[in-house]
Amino acid sequence: MQLSSLEQEFVLHFGEMGSRWGINRTVGQIYALLFLSDQPLNAEQIVEKLGFSRSNVSMGLKELQAWNLVRLKHIPDDRRDYFSAPDDLWEIVRTLVAERKKREIDPTLTKLRELEMQTPSNESDVHAHSKISDLRELIELLTGWHDDMNRLETERLVQLLALGSKLQKFAAKAETIVPFKRAPKELQS
Amino acid sequence: MQLSSLEQEFVLHFGEMGSRWGINRTVGQIYALLFLSDQPLNAEQIVEKLGFSRSNVSMGLKELQAWNLVRLKHIPDDRRDYFSAPDDLWEIVRTLVAERKKREIDPTLTKLRELEMQTPSNESDVHAHSKISDLRELIELLTGWHDDMNRLETERLVQLLALGSKLQKFAAKAETIVPFKRAPKELQS
DNA sequence: AGGTAATTTCAGAAATAACTGAAATGCGAG
């Protein structure tokens, strides 16, 4: 590892954090390295810097590609593959969110809808049905919101986020102008 | 497992999904069961329904308590512990988000700030520094937004989410009233 | 075609994480 202590600490930290997510340590470290790096890196360079086996790096890069988190680049007269993280941080965030949604939320939504089709077979199924239905509605609200936000340009999105809860005043106003069919009704404990 | 097929499918699905998160299969299944259940359940009942060992259930419940995802209840003249998931789905979502933030984001923020303190030791550290700084800023924006949203009552929050990107119009307006550093005027429309 | 460098695959090894039963601890009632 010929990394400065700054780089090394960053890389190790994201290795750790990665393993708290579904992502494994190796993949986290590779991504952290690519994120910091000024230029694209090839697999051999990653092996040198991180000390993993060549095949492990290959698998890690494959996984990052499956997540759409890296860009493949080429350098003239060099047939090795070079990889880089997108320069735009927001693009990374968008991709992360979109991919997690695809892997974790969408299949759940499908399953919930499927379960809602089933006829309740007993008393407690009736209750279960209604919980499932509430959950589906909530997820739909959230994913709908995500799709909305995703359509915005980054600048506008940042603007909205920065305003934060200040928006609630406008929301109240908007309600009176363009009344909205209300989404899920909440159960109180 | 004396569960209806509806309940069983739901529980198994969340076991699977749980393992894509940091949460393990057992914990996911226990939570799914509590979520569906009309009444609080004690550990022995969970053992019967899911077929895990008593100690595994105990550990799972402990973990759910550490995540603040379950409520401990008691029934008169019964000294066993009964557990339930909050009835209010939004409370569950808020808890999930808050706990993940606490475990995954906050330590990262601390680490990033710490790394920003270090003096760059070479050329590439200068570049690394600026990437780290960008990342820190972005995370601060997002967590700040999260804190804002968290302060809102559920009804308001749902309202805002339902409006989605429609809010951008109001954001532009808000800009003119309470000008914000970040927002160049060419973004208004 | 043959040669070579880059990358991928994959079976087994190593490392982690999950799960269990048995023993220990906690806790209220008598």
Place this chain on the structure above:
DNA sequence: CTCGCATTTCAGTTATTTCTGAAATTACCT
């Protein structure tokens, strides 16, 4: 304090995931 039940802890086992080196594949060059 002792008994009896509920819960937790923990050492050992089992299951899962990650990682490796060797072999296979791909792609490009002459």
